[in-house]
Amino acid sequence: MKNLRLKSARAAKGLSQQALADAVGVSRQTVNAIEQGDYNPTIKLCAAICRALGKTLDELFWEEWE
Amino acid sequence: MVLLIAVGCVAVGLIPILIGSAMERRGRGYTDYDERQQYVRGKAYQYALMTLMACILVWIGLYGIGGWDWTGNVANVGLCCMCLSALVFTVYCTVHDSYLSWRSKHYLAFGVTAALMGGAYIALWWMSERWLEFWHLAVGLFWLADGAAILLRRWWLRRKKDGEEP
Numbered sequence: 001m002k003n004l005r006l007k008s009a010r011a012a013k014g015l016s017q018q019a020l021a022d023a024v025g026v027s028r029q030t031v032n033a034i035e036q037g038d039y040n041p042t043i044k045l046c047a048a049i050c051r052a053l054g055k056t057l058d059e060l061f062w063e064e065w066e
Numbered sequence: 067m068v069l070l071i072a073v074g075c076v077a078v079g080l081i082p083i084l085i086g087s088a089m090e091r092r093g094r095g096y097t098d099y100d101e102r103q104q105y106v107r108g109k110a111y112q113y114a115l116m117t118l119m120a121c122i123l124v125w126i127g128l129y130g131i132g133g134w135d136w137t138g139n140v141a142n143v144g145l146c147c148m149c150l151s152a153l154v155f156t157v158y159c160t161v162h163d164s165y166l167s168w169r170s171k172h173y174l175a176f177g178v179t180a181a182l183m184g185g186a187y188i189a190l191w192w193m194s195e196r197w198l199e200f201w202h203l204a205v206g207l208f209w210l211a212d213g214a215a216i217l218l219r220r221w222w223l224r225r226k227k228d229g230e231e232p
Contacts, residue, residue, distance in 0.1 A: 026100035027168030039102050 001037045006060050009053045010035075024048040103164035110164070114155035121147035145201045149208035157215045163223075165216065177216035184210025 187206030
């Protein structure tokens, strides 16, 4: 499932995928894979992304369960 | 033979690194794989090992059932199995953008050098006129396919602008 919240948070911050990738120390393809839902990041990377975007884990990665 | 393989490995492994480092100036770490890349490489190792085992199993089967020694000698078989296995590894990594570390920008140098080495080995095999001793061919095909995969992937990513979204 695509992570649209991450994508919109990044866009709101005015960052490209490359800029975010540089900020958290991964490849741009990895950021793209996370946004596309092709890769589940570790909690460490999630935290780094949240820090870079000024969001909480809940805001970017938590999915409500039915 | 061992010397030639060593020369090939050094050429393909070392020259791009030297070129890349010169291009990059700062010459940052070559083993910086991010977590996704490490995961992909783990899967690639798995597939490569399975390929190696399957190849050896097929050969043992063919040899055991029919006593058909189509390979000429055991060294050829071993080398070809390793080439195929390594090819699976490199192509899988290349397709998933994990062949080089995320900081490396040496894909072009790697691709071109590998393709050239492949061509050289195949030419060597052809000129030797000992076509049943096909380890030259196996190594050549490996490097050629490896180089082609890298260059194709690079071309594809550039064409699609690497999936970059603003």
